[in-house]
Amino acid sequence: xxxxxxxxxxxxTSRGHGFTLIELLIVITLIMILAGIAMVQYRNTVILAQEAxxxxxxxxxRDAIDQYYxxxxxxxxxxxxxxSERYIREVPVDPTTRxxxxxxxxxxxxxxxxxxxxxxxxxIKSGSAGTAIDGTRYASW
Numbered sequence: 268x269x270x271x272x273x274x275x276x277x278x279x280t281s282r283g284h285g286f287t288l289i290e291l292l293i294v295i296t297l298i299m300i301l302a303g304i305a306m307v308q309y310r311n312t313v314i315l316a317q318e319a320x321x322x323x324x325x326x327x328x329r330d331a332i333d334q335y336y337x338x339x340x341x342x343x344x345x346x347x348x349x350x351s352e353r354y355i356r357e358v359p360v361d362p363t364t365r366x367x368x369x370x371x372x373x374x375x376x377x378x379x380x381x382x383x384x385x386x387x388x389x390x391i392k393s394g395s396a397g398t399a400i401d402g403t404r405y406a407s408w
Contacts, residue, residue: 311400317362318399324359325408328370328391331355342375342387361393363405369394371406 328346331354335343343349346358358367375389395405 314400318405320362321393321405322408324362325391325393328355328359332388332391341378341381342389344385344387346370346372346388346391361395363393363395363397366394 328349331349332343335349335352335354343352343354349355350357358370360367361369371392371394372388373390373392374386377386393405393408397405399405399408
């Protein structure tokens with residue numbers, strides 16, 4: 268009789284030290300939900316950073332085009348002209364396409380006072396076909 272009581276007592280105390288399968292499944296499910304939320308937040312943060320870099324690059328290149336026009340009285344013929352004339356160090360990489368060659372240049376309207384001059388670059392836009400988080404297209408910035 269004493270042996271049976273010891274066995275029952277040993278079984279009761281050993282059951283209280285571990286986790287049940289349901290408890291483990293609940294904990295794993297909660298961890299997976301939190302990891303999913305973190306991944307979505309991380310992805311959105313990366314996209315927002317790329318958009319900020321794109322806006323900054325467009326602002327700097329447009330500023331360089333304006334400075335070139337103010338100095339020379341005409342628009343640059345290409346982006347490489349801005350580099351060779353040292354208005355920018357290099358043509359930046361478009362963060363949405365990850366290429367330097369996808370920039371879309373907008374030609375300037377012809378100058379009526381100087382019809383022989385080439386049109387030059389008036390504006391620049393991203394060549395990406397993607398859409399920003401706010402719903403606008405990158406090519407429209």
